[in-house]
Amino acid sequence: MPKRLIALVASVVIAATTAPAQTLARPGWAGSGISSAAWWQRAIFYRVSSEPADLKAITARLDALRSLGVDALLLPAPELPPPGSGEMPNLDAFDELLRQAAAHDIRVLLTLRAPAGSNDVSGVARFWLNHGIAGLYVPAAAGSNPETAQAQVQSLRKLVSSTPGQRIILADSDIVPTVNSKSSARNPKGESQLQIDPRLNRLSTLDAADLRPLLAQSIAQPNLLLDLRPPASASEHPQLAQISGVIGLLTHPVGLIDSAANLVLEPSPERIETAAQPEPPVRPTPKPLPPGTYEPYVPYVPPARPHKAIVQNAAPPDPLTTWYGKLTTLHHDNAAIRLGSKTFLDYDAQNALVWVNTPLKPTPTTPPVVVICNLSSSPAQLSLTDAIKKLHLTGWFLRTLLRSDDAMGGQNLDSVHVPAYGVYIGELRR
Numbered sequence: 001m002p003k004r005l006i007a008l009v010a011s012v013v014i015a016a017t018t019a020p021a022q023t024l025a026r027p028g029w030a031g032s033g034i035s036s037a038a039w040w041q042r043a044i045f046y047r048v049s050s051e052p053a054d055l056k057a058i059t060a061r062l063d064a065l066r067s068l069g070v071d072a073l074l075l076p077a078p079e080l081p082p083p084g085s086g087e088m089p090n091l092d093a094f095d096e097l098l099r100q101a102a103a104h105d106i107r108v109l110l111t112l113r114a115p116a117g118s119n120d121v122s123g124v125a126r127f128w129l130n131h132g133i134a135g136l137y138v139p140a141a142a143g144s145n146p147e148t149a150q151a152q153v154q155s156l157r158k159l160v161s162s163t164p165g166q167r168i169i170l171a172d173s174d175i176v177p178t179v180n181s182k183s184s185a186r187n188p189k190g191e192s193q194l195q196i197d198p199r200l201n202r203l204s205t206l207d208a209a210d211l212r213p214l215l216a217q218s219i220a221q222p223n224l225l226l227d228l229r230p231p232a233s234a235s236e237h238p239q240l241a242q243i244s245g246v247i248g249l250l251t252h253p254v255g256l257i258d259s260a261a262n263l264v265l266e267p268s269p270e271r272i273e274t275a276a277q278p279e280p281p282v283r284p285t286p287k288p289l290p291p292g293t294y295e296p297y298v299p300y301v302p303p304a305r306p307h308k309a310i311v312q313n314a315a316p317p318d319p320l321t322t323w324y325g326k327l328t329t330l331h332h333d334n335a336a337i338r339l340g341s342k343t344f345l346d347y348d349a350q351n352a353l354v355w356v357n358t359p360l361k362p363t364p365t366t367p368p369v370v371v372i373c374n375l376s377s378s379p380a381q382l383s384l385t386d387a388i389k390k391l392h393l394t395g396w397f398l399r400t401l402l403r404s405d406d407a408m409g410g411q412n413l414d415s416v417h418v419p420a421y422g423v424y425i426g427e428l429r430r
Contacts, residue, residue, distance in 0.1 A: 069328025
């Protein structure tokens with residue numbers, strides 16, 4: 001008996017160690033089921049800038065956010081009663097948002113600010129973490145000491161690390177020195193997992209000569225979220241809003257969409273609208289007939305019930321929102337764009353922002369991807385052949401993945417045409 005028992009236990013242990021682990025993959029996210037990367041290392045964040053946030057309106061638009069490719073919401077924290085007041089906060093709308101967001105596979109994070117008259121945010125942070133949020137963003141207070149702000153981020157990072165689940169802390173890159181992945185591994189509780197970089201928003205105009213060095217510097221930091229909202233000139237040239245989306249979503253493994261982009265997110269309509277039920281007609285009482293009178297049989301036909309009408313949103317899709325949806329699809333599904341090394345090419349003279357996304361091992365199924373943003377008011381005609389050769393890449397044409405104009409077909413490397421304020425994204429092919 002002891003030998004049989006030992007053999008049985010050994011077989012159970014072997015089976016448990018060799019059984020495949022369950023993976024939870026988001027539909028449409030290629031490779032997410034087998035990747036060991038944390039969710040926040042490849043997510044698209046949607047930040048609501050207006051305060052206070054209309055939680056019911058956001059809940060009604062979760063279908064639209066999911067269709068847009070959003071993985072996480074960053075919201076202003078709902079206002080809590082002052083400490084010691086004895087008041088209980090009304091969080092019914094927030095709790096409903098959390099429930100519905102979980103059903104849509106969208107995580108909810110909050111922008112955290114210290115309560116009035118206090119610099120201690122640990123108590124508020126603990127309250128929201130216990131409430132089930134996925135993380136906290138700690139913005140730098142105006143005039144705050146960078147050292148104090150960094151110490152605050154580090155204390156919250158330690159608090160989050162002791163909370164079950166993959167919770168994260170976001171901070172501003174202005175107050176927290178950027179660190180590389182190796183230093184994060186040495187001190188995993190010392191820094192925020194993600195940092196929001198607002199430097200691009202300080203540019204008065206989108207110009208290749210100004211953007212290229214900033215972006216080339218930012219790609220050395222893998223845990224940055226680029227905060228780039230459409231410039232003021234986008235009202236005159238709407239295509240610049242498309243370019244802002246390309247830069248914000250395709251230059252880093254994580255992306256940020258701000259509500260200031262004014263994307264059209266329609267609330268989910270009621271799927272079924274029940275028509276008003278009329279009162280059933282009253283059958284008249286037949287008059288009695290004389291004895292012996294023949295009465296033919298007439299079958300009873302019940303009144304027709306009103307059909308349930310399907311409500312459909314017939315409004316035409318917003319072009320900018322559709323464009324952002326295509327960008328998030330590229331971000332999620334194209335490994336070369338999301339994970340490949342990025343090299344920015346100097347086409348400042350043509351005011352064109354050009355970069356090449358190169359996979360670790362380019363193959364016919366995972367070729368390099370070239371992104372071109374023409375920031376000029378004139379069409380651009382670019383020759384990329386020499387620049388591609390200097391990167392030791394082979395190919396003679398670009399196969400179109402996404403473009404902002406209506407032209408068709410690929411483009412020869414010797415002569416790539418991009419219209420004014422246009423975008424062209426293509427795979428390098430031979």
